[in-house]
Amino acid sequence: xxxxxxxxxxxxxxxxxxxxxxxxxxxxxxxxxxxxxxxxxxxxxxxxxxxxxxxxxxxxxxxxxxxxxxxxxxxxxxxxxxxxxxxxxxxxxxxxxxxxxxxxxxxxxxxxxxxxxxxxxxxxxxxxxxxxxxxxxxxxxxxxxxxxxxxxxxxxxxxxxxxxxxxxxxxxxxxxxxxxxxxxxxxxxxxxxxxxxxxxxxxxxxxxxxxxxxxxxxxxxxxxxxxxxxxxxxxxxxxxxxxxxxxxxxxxxxxxxxxxxxxxxxxxxxxxxxxxxxxxxxxxxxxxx
Numbered sequence: 061x062x063x064x065x066x067x068x069x070x071x072x073x074x075x076x077x078x079x080x081x082x083x084x085x086x087x088x089x090x091x092x093x094x095x096x097x098x099x100x101x102x103x104x105x106x107x108x109x110x111x112x113x114x115x116x117x118x119x120x121x122x123x124x125x126x127x128x129x130x131x132x133x134x135x136x137x138x139x140x141x142x143x144x145x146x147x148x149x150x151x152x153x154x155x156x157x158x159x160x161x162x163x164x165x166x167x168x169x170x171x172x173x174x175x176x177x178x179x180x181x182x183x184x185x186x187x188x189x190x191x192x193x194x195x196x197x198x199x200x201x202x203x204x205x206x207x208x209x210x211x212x213x214x215x216x217x218x219x220x221x222x223x224x225x226x227x228x229x230x231x232x233x234x235x236x237x238x239x240x241x242x243x244x245x246x247x248x249x250x251x252x253x254x255x256x257x258x259x260x261x262x263x264x265x266x267x268x269x270x271x272x273x274x275x276x277x278x279x280x281x282x283x284x285x286x287x288x289x290x291x292x293x294x295x296x297x298x299x300x301x302x303x304x305x306x307x308x309x310x311x312x313x314x315x316x317x318x319x320x321x322x323x324x325x326x327x328x329x330x331x332x333x334x335x336x337x338x339x340x341x342x343x344x345x346x347x348x349x
Contacts, residue, residue: 072109172286178233266327
């Protein structure tokens with residue numbers, strides 16, 4: 061069973077895939093249970109992610125569901141093998157919200173990450189000083205040792221991008237670049253960091269300009285994740301007042317994939333975006349004189 065009886069991101073992804081393949085094969089849960097000599101309740105818990113399927117169960121079910129693609133089978137078997145794998149972020153579990161842990165787990169598994177942010181610099185691009193400044197503006201007090209831990213976690217998340225472990229595409233609203241919520245010194249360092257990261261081969265940074273009008277207000281910040289060699293969206297992390305919600309329903313995935321495509325086509329090209337960021341940097345320098 062996943063730690064604490066709570067579905068892990070990996071066990072939930074595996075369960076979702078098994079349910080979709082079962083439904084495509086037009087089998088019900090009772091028929092699936094007979095395939096692995098188990099109860100219908102076990103199939104239900106496998107598909108919800110509350111228990112993790114054994115590799116042999118995955119193989120038997122995929123055989124019965126007619127799934128022959130070796131890449132798909134290998135991916136699902138791998139999820140079964142590693143669904144309980146302890147990620148580095150679990151060292152901080154007692155200090156982080158469960159939904160934040162889910163978000164980090166998605167990032168860690170992803171091969172493609174797309175992100176839209178209209179209020180703050182995305183966490184995968186934040187400097188330590190920016191992270192600290194944002195935390196300190198929160199109306200909720202956070203002890204210094206916890207602030208330090210949050211900064212450490214934020215920096216650890218960025219290793220995935222720095223090491224080229226995922227292709228990262230990010231769209232930032234122009235207001236984040238030109239109307240900072242932090243001091244000029246912190247903002248200057250942050251803009252320089254964005255420009256530096258944007259030069260990486262696996263990173264694309266675009267700015268959504270004010271000129272597109274109300275498009276920036278259509279949706280709150282979100283991230284999409286893909287886990288295969290192709291960038292098809294397989295999970296969405298949606299930021300809201302209570303934290304982060306992970307969406308996996310096919311209709312939701314299509315809606316957010318389309319939304320990201322609309323934002324990307326409306327945003328400035330990477331070169332033009334870098335120019336806008338450099339101009340914002342120059343304005344900061346001029347204001348200091």
